[in-house]
Amino acid sequence: MLEIVLISLAATMAPPFVLIFRRAVVTYRLTQAMARSDLDAIVEICDGASGDSWLPCMNHSEAHFYKAMAYCSHRRETEARACFAKVDAAHLQMAQKQFLPLLEASLLGMDGKPEEAMELISKVDASKLELTAKVTFLLLEAELLGQMECSAEAAKRLEDWLDKPLNQTLLALVRNNWAWFSIESGGAASMALHRAKQALGLCPETKAFYSTYGAAIYLSGGDPGEAIEAIEYALTGPEKAMSSHVAADHYFLGQCYASLGWRDQAIHHLSEAMDTAPKSRWAKLSRQRIQAMEDSPVDWRWEPGAGFGSGAENRN
Numbered sequence: 260m261l262e263i264v265l266i267s268l269a270a271t272m273a274p275p276f277v278l279i280f281r282r283a284v285v286t287y288r289l290t291q292a293m294a295r296s297d298l299d300a301i302v303e304i305c306d307g308a309s310g311d312s313w314l315p316c317m318n319h320s321e322a323h324f325y326k327a328m329a330y331c332s333h334r335r336e337t338e339a340r341a342c343f344a345k346v347d348a349a350h351l352q353m354a355q356k357q358f359l360p361l362l363e364a365s366l367l368g369m370d371g372k373p374e375e376a377m378e379l380i381s382k383v384d385a386s387k388l389e390l391t392a393k394v395t396f397l398l399l400e401a402e403l404l405g406q407m408e409c410s411a412e413a414a415k416r417l418e419d420w421l422d423k424p425l426n427q428t429l430l431a432l433v434r435n436n437w438a439w440f441s442i443e444s445g446g447a448a449s450m451a452l453h454r455a456k457q458a459l460g461l462c463p464e465t466k467a468f469y470s471t472y473g474a475a476i477y478l479s480g481g482d483p484g485e486a487i488e489a490i491e492y493a494l495t496g497p498e499k500a501m502s503s504h505v506a507a508d509h510y511f512l513g514q515c516y517a518s519l520g521w522r523d524q525a526i527h528h529l530s531e532a533m534d535t536a537p538k539s540r541w542a543k544l545s546r547q548r549i550q551a552m553e554d555s556p557v558d559w560r561w562e563p564g565a566g567f568g569s570g571a572e573n574r575n
Contacts, residue, residue, distance in 0.1 A: 323342040324346045373407045391429065401437075442471070467504075
């Protein structure tokens, strides 16, 4: 009991340099957890550093802000919205405030309202954002364009940033997302594969990147078995909760199995794509693929990329 009293007393009387040091340590740990996309660690760090801890160095609004960002990145909309509702902009630092409209737009995008989200971020002057916020803005803008069936434009938004001196996590996201939008819009599969490999080289622990890598392997005429392994691994990731993304994975798995001559597995995954996101382009492509298999029961295998749209139809 005495120890608790002494710790509490130390917290109230802690000299400023102690708080500065603790905040620096917390910031470093939070940065590392975000780089790993480690949701549990981010929540634990924020809760441990906020107002109820023994030596608080982060206010409640800051803690909820970071947790909302983390939940949003893992597509956990309910928790993200709950945390976002508890954020008071008056208690955030200027650098954090820059991300608030981006966070709100992300939530709108997750709710299937990309047009509203685009309208919201159109009010943001990206030229006044610091580098990390600016790249986050571009990544979000590209994602919303993808949802609005403008994948070619989404890829174009990211093109100039593919080789910029960004931090490792942001650069990996730019390269992976550019590769994905390039795939969707019918771009060169070999270049998409190159950028997908680069993204994985920077962040090999990010499971979502394996979707892009697997699809690019298939479309570039690579080993279907390797593509299947990559995409199936991606499906185990907790962050893959958007139905259209999951449907895309099943579509490409179906294509890979079809190229190997495994008809039943192909139909299973193509059907999964149709069931997961019935209104998506992946459902439409899957229906076309199954119909082609039924129309040609003997010669039904397709070459990689056959029947794949040029980008006029997109994933949402």
